[in-house]
Amino acid sequence: AQSVTQLGSHVSVSEGALVLLRCNYSSSVPPYLFWYVQYPNQGLQLLLKYTTGATLVKGINGFEAEFKKSETSFHLTKPSAHMSDAAEYFCAVGRVDTDKLIFGTGTRLQVFP
Amino acid sequence: EAQVTQNPRYLITVTGKKLTVTCSQNMNHEYMSWYRQDPGLGLRQIYYSMNVEVTDKGDVPEGYKVSRKEKRNFPLILESPSPNQTSLYFCASSVGTAVRSPLHFGNGTRLTVT
Numbered sequence: 001a002q003s004v005t006q007l008g009s010h011v012s013v014s015e016g017a018l019v020l021l022r023c024n025y026s027s028s029v030p031p032y033l034f035w036y037v038q039y040p041n042q043g044l045q046l047l048l049k050y051t052t053g054a055t056l057v058k059g060i061n062g063f064e065a066e067f068k069k070s071e072t073s074f075h076l077t078k079p080s081a082h083m084s085d086a087a088e089y090f091c092a093v094g095r096v097d098t099d100k101l102i103f104g105t106g107t108r109l110q111v112f113p
Numbered sequence: 114e115a116q117v118t119q120n121p122r123y124l125i126t127v128t129g130k131k132l133t134v135t136c137s138q139n140m141n142h143e144y145m146s147w148y149r150q151d152p153g154l155g156l157r158q159i160y161y162s163m164n165v166e167v168t169d170k171g172d173v174p175e176g177y178k179v180s181r182k183e184k185r186n187f188p189l190i191l192e193s194p195s196p197n198q199t200s201l202y203f204c205a206s207s208v209g210t211a212v213r214s215p216l217h218f219g220n221g222t223r224l225t226v227t
Contacts, residue, residue: 009153032212043117043203043218044156090155094212101211103148105155 002027004093006104014112019063019078021107023091026072032094033074034101035065039087047089050074061085086111115140119204119219126194127227134189134222136204144207144214145187146171147179149200150221156203162187163210194226 007022025031032051036044048059055067061084065076074091091104117138126132138145146161148171158171162181176198178190187206191198202222207214 036216041220043205043220044216045218046215049215096212099210099212101158101216103156105153 002031002093002095002100002102004091004102004104006089006091006107008107009105010108010110012110012112013081015083016080019076019081019085019109021076021089021091021109023065023074023076023104024072025074025091025093027093027095029095029097032096033065033067034092034094035059035063035074035076036090036092036103037087038090038106044090047076081109081111083111083113085109115217117204117206117217117219119202119222121222122220123223125225125227128195129193132191132194132224134191134202134204134224136187136189136219137185138187138204138206138217139185140206140208140217141184142206142208142217143184144210145181146205146211146216147177147187147189148203148205149173150203151200159189159202161211191224194224196226198224199226200224 003026005024034049035047037047038044050057050067058064063078088108094101147159148156157173160179162168204219205216
């Protein structure tokens with residue numbers, strides 16, 4: 001079985017501050033891990049993904065995430081928030097053997113000037 | 114422009130009145146899927162299709178039907194909508210499966226069933 005937990009349904013930061021969105025997963029096999037972003041009134045789009053290899057993954061718009069197997073985490077970070085980062089972010093875990101992708105419940109990021 | 118197109122964007126209907134939400138992609142993708150998004154529950158998969166004439170149930174298929182007669186189209190059908198199907202619906206497609214390839218999403222259909 002697999003599952004994903006996003007800690008904090010809402011996160012607020014000031015423009016220029018560090019963004020940290022938390023994601024923990026559970027999977028009985030090595031997981032593929034994803035972050036998707038949903039801007040207002042739009043569908044989701046892939047921000048970054050981890051499959052195998054390097055545990056620090058860089059994505060679009062300055063975001064990155066680190067796969068930590070010992071902590072079963074895949075937290076999303078960005079050093080300096082921009083107003084345009086305001087969106088909802090979804091973590092997802094996938095299993096290659098079943099091709100099953102499970103989304104988390106989402107974290108809404110607000111950025112204040 | 115590569116895209117997934119859903120119609121309509123907004124739909125208000127009454128209980129029991131059959132409706133169809135259309136989805137079309139122009140990227141020649143094999144895989145297509147429908148999700149519903151509800152507050153506090155994230156995205157849950159309704160149905161998916163690996164190829165033409167091949168469809169499978171996702172996690173919440175009850176009350177929904179789909180068909181895949183052509184590669185580009187994957188309509189979602191609610192034969193007898195009920196208020197608990199009020200939700201935001203997304204169609205998505207990808208080259209491979211949702212795990213192996215990035216999903217490309219439509220802009221969503223907000224459905225209200227009264």
